[in-house]
Amino acid sequence: MVSPLSLSFFTFFLFLFLSQAQAQAQSDPQSPTNDPPTICIIGSGISGSSVAHFLRLYSSSSSSNSNPFSIHIFERSGVVGGRMATVNVSGQTFEAGASILHPKNYYAVNYTELLGLQNKDPPSSSTSDSFSLGIWDGQKFVFKTLSFTSKIPFVDKIVSLANSLLMFVRYGFSLLKMQTFVEGTVNNFLKYYERFESRPVFETVDEMLKWAGLYNLTTRTLQEELIDVGLSPLLIKELVTVITRINYGQSASISGLAGAVSLAGSGGGLWAIEGGNWQMAAGLINRSDAALHLHEEIDSVSYLGEYYELNSTKGNSYKCEVAVVATPLDELNIQFTPPISIPKRKLQHTHATFVRGLLNPGYFGLDAVSEIPELVATLEDPDLPFTSISVLKKHDEKDFTYKIFSREPMADILLDSFFSVRQETIRINWGAYPHYNAPEEFAPFILDDRNLYYVNAFENAASTMETSAVAAENIARLILSRFFSQVLLISSNLGSNSDGEILHVDL
Numbered sequence: 001m002v003s004p005l006s007l008s009f010f011t012f013f014l015f016l017f018l019s020q021a022q023a024q025a026q027s028d029p030q031s032p033t034n035d036p037p038t039i040c041i042i043g044s045g046i047s048g049s050s051v052a053h054f055l056r057l058y059s060s061s062s063s064s065n066s067n068p069f070s071i072h073i074f075e076r077s078g079v080v081g082g083r084m085a086t087v088n089v090s091g092q093t094f095e096a097g098a099s100i101l102h103p104k105n106y107y108a109v110n111y112t113e114l115l116g117l118q119n120k121d122p123p124s125s126s127t128s129d130s131f132s133l134g135i136w137d138g139q140k141f142v143f144k145t146l147s148f149t150s151k152i153p154f155v156d157k158i159v160s161l162a163n164s165l166l167m168f169v170r171y172g173f174s175l176l177k178m179q180t181f182v183e184g185t186v187n188n189f190l191k192y193y194e195r196f197e198s199r200p201v202f203e204t205v206d207e208m209l210k211w212a213g214l215y216n217l218t219t220r221t222l223q224e225e226l227i228d229v230g231l232s233p234l235l236i237k238e239l240v241t242v243i244t245r246i247n248y249g250q251s252a253s254i255s256g257l258a259g260a261v262s263l264a265g266s267g268g269g270l271w272a273i274e275g276g277n278w279q280m281a282a283g284l285i286n287r288s289d290a291a292l293h294l295h296e297e298i299d300s301v302s303y304l305g306e307y308y309e310l311n312s313t314k315g316n317s318y319k320c321e322v323a324v325v326a327t328p329l330d331e332l333n334i335q336f337t338p339p340i341s342i343p344k345r346k347l348q349h350t351h352a353t354f355v356r357g358l359l360n361p362g363y364f365g366l367d368a369v370s371e372i373p374e375l376v377a378t379l380e381d382p383d384l385p386f387t388s389i390s391v392l393k394k395h396d397e398k399d400f401t402y403k404i405f406s407r408e409p410m411a412d413i414l415l416d417s418f419f420s421v422r423q424e425t426i427r428i429n430w431g432a433y434p435h436y437n438a439p440e441e442f443a444p445f446i447l448d449d450r451n452l453y454y455v456n457a458f459e460n461a462a463s464t465m466e467t468s469a470v471a472a473e474n475i476a477r478l479i480l481s482r483f484f485s486q487v488l489l490i491s492s493n494l495g496s497n498s499d500g501e502i503l504h505v506d507l
Contacts, residue, residue, distance in 0.1 A: 037069045040310055040320035042298050043327030044075035045082020046465045047455040049281035050472030051324055052288035058480055071290035072318060076297035080285060081278030087426055089401050090356045094392050096428050098277055098465050103269035104186060105466035106193050115283035118274040123392040134373030135238055138384050140365060143170060143238060147373060171239065174232040181229050185260040188213045192470045201477045205442035205457050208474065214257055218461055219439040222259025223252040242377040246388045248433055249350045249407060251380040255438035261462040302337040303448060322451045322483055324475060331431050342443035345460065347431040353404040356424040363418035385414055433463035445475060451483050
């Protein structure tokens with residue numbers, strides 16, 4: 001017969017043994033009794049949300065386990081979306097960051113359908129027949145399209161044809177050569193949507209670009225590329241420069257691939273998400289069943305043998321087997337242990353200033369506000385105070401909402417020189433994209449030869465919402481193939497997955 005005292009000692013030692021075993025299992029990330037592996041993603045913009053989306057999409061099609069890993073996303077601000085953001089001007093919402101999508105941005109198209117979002121034409125869209133453009137050199141408009149708005153579609157079509165004729169008279173067949181150059185680049189980019197059977201997983205940006213026939217464009221300037229295809233100096237100086245200044249804040253000396261992407265972003269069929277492009281990131285995060293940590297800025301990432309430890313400025317610590325950096329590292333102060341090595345890269349800052357008010361036509365040498373083009377673009381001149389001024393919304397004949405792009409902050413005294421009325425002014429400073437400088441040098445996708453990944457390494461090729469999604473998709477496949485060894489399962493089983501069919505066949 002066992003005495004109560006002996007039973008008590010036995011119970012105590014059994015409890016102690018089980019407690020130590022449990023603590024040992026919890027301290028060992030590779031323990032079979034542990035939870036599924038954790039993937040930590042730093043950044044909740046289009047890159048981070050896309051990584052989470054593709055990880056879930058591809059793993060669900062290749063694994064019998066419906067939840068083979070957990071995902072944690074860390075965002076230093078209080079909202080998701082990163083450089084996709086909106087601004088409220090007098091109670092109305094406008095895009096403040098990444099604002100336009102191309103009709104062949106197939107991942108964005110797929111996201112929109114998948115999430116049930118609605119698309120719309122951007123404000124002052126160049127797809128509009130009544131859209132008006134003026135190129136300002138600081139003293140005069142060197143080129144101006146006709147500006148005439150009518151409720152009769154036929155009249156708008158006539159104005160559009162007249163403007164096309166004006167363009168052709170000024171720039172000639174160089175316009176067609178530019179279009180051919182852009183189409184060739186876009187067609188090469190479309191290779192990134194091919195099936196897995198013909199599209200490998202890329203471990204470096206260089207390899208990814210060379211496979212699609214795009215690498216050489218990153219070794220020369222856009223101006224050099226366009227001269228080689230026969231564009232006239234006038235077209236490069238005016239229209240090409242206007243486009244690259246608006247889209248990337250830089251001149252035609254931008255590297256060739258980024259420049260070609262910029263030119264593609266000035267064509268027809270452009271669109272945006274009704275209510276804000278940031279909704280793509282929000283929807284993808286929700287669908288990916290990720291734990292979202294808002295107001296959680298990661299300030300250190302340390303590899304501790306079997307896992308990574310992420311520490312935040314709040315003093316919180318997180319363990320994960322895979323870590324993904326999905327935000328530009330150029331202006332962040334994240335400490336990596338062991339240290340990582342990436343090329344130094346300068347970000348191009350674009351100052352977006354939103355004004356509810358009325359432009360002063362006298363500043364442009366005009367007599368009436370109605371004579372000012374909807375988009376006032378500028379030539380490359382360091383003395384010009386702004387890059388562009390565009391109409392976001394016309395409230396009435398004397399009340400507009402404008403967006404101004406500039407390389408430097410717009411002081412009040414400067415704004416007052418070309419606005420006769422300012423009811424509201426909002427300023428945003430974006431570290432928007434890399435400062436492109438051919439030949440480009442690329443950071444690695446894999447930062448430590450283990451499981452620390454960098455999506456934004458691809459931005460030195462081109463920086464758009466879609467290129468970020470394309471890079472993110474490749475990173476997701478890298479993770480699944482390197483850490484989970486699932487590449488063969490993904491390739492063979494994706495055809496039976498409905499989402500995969502939409503993504504890789506229909507599109």
